[in-house]
Amino acid sequence: MTALEQVWYGESAGARIGRAALWPAEQVYAAAVRLRGALYDRALLETLSAPLPVLAIGNLSVGGTGKTPIAAWAVSRLRDRGAHPAVVLRGYGGDEPLVHEILNPGTPVLCDSDRVRGARTARSAGADCVVLDDAFQHRRIARTADWVLISAERFTSTTHMLPAGPLREPLAALARADVAIVTRKVASTTEAQRVAERIESMIHVGTAVVHLAPSHFVDAHDETSRPLDAVRGARVVAVAAVGEPEAFFAQLRELGARDVQGIAYRDHHAFTAADVARLARAAAQADAVVCTLKDAVKLAPQWTPRAVPLWYVSQRAEVEHGAHLLDASLAHVLAARTSTPSTAGATG
Incomplete structure (x- = not known):
């Protein structure tokens, strides 16, 4: 772990002191997040219609949930059903676009921090739908479906927002999602299912469990x-x-x-x-x-x-629970390919 991750996830006295020291900055960040969310909720910040149906995949925390393999899996499923998806992502670090090109050869992979512009480019490239990698917080673009990922391994220790913890948004933001996907790598099936049940009871959102094996x-x-x-x-x-x-x-x-x-x-x-x-x-x-x-x-x-x-x-990616929810989201995206841009999605 990096020094910052030790502060985020550690249980030592030093980690607790670090989180306490960062608490004032966390409150400022949390207030800014609440304000931004309220502006979008009240349509005071504009959400733009996308030219294509959009499946947005993201997370609440900083990294480690497996959004790139899940996005690649979604692209593969859409292609299997006759769609021509494109992947649009920010491309931070330069590695994720290359990973997508390897996992789904022939699929357009477009890097653009402006996801709306990226979706337009995707349409010009011949795509009929878009998968956004890491876009839950990018509320400027309307989406047809929203998947949010949570790590089963780190769920119980992911309680603080930036910079005192890894959360970009509070857990309550999961209410915007169509499906909350609990990913597991080394956590047991039982542990992941418990996380999913806790999320369902707290937020009342449908959940799926996916093993990244x-x-x-x-x-x-x-x-x-x-x-x-x-x-x-x-x-x-x-x-x-x-x-x-x-x-x-x-x-x-x-x-x-x-x-x-x-x-x-x-x-x-x-x-x-x-x-x-x-x-x-x-x-x-x-x-x-x-x-x-x-x-x-x-x-x-x-x-x-x-x-x-x-x-x-x-x-x-092995779907262990909630496959029907993921299939329903994908079906919604496929059906929306015949919609006009003004109806292809709802604000998220």
């Missing part, structure tokens, strides 16, 4: 696949520049890796030659260096120590 390993150089048992008994250097690195390390341990040396960087970290040299030294006695796909798109082009292979984990 490892599918197989891929060699970052030649794209050959390896089964999950390839790390059983292996010594692994695990690299993660994602929102929840400890969950990734725990997944490798669950797969049977004998020794996992986890090296975490800040989310969206831009790897340098010095980073590669550090990882190569750490992996001198290892069987492999394993990272996430999000890291591989930046790390692989620089990976020179061929003696130690660089693998990334390919994940799959």
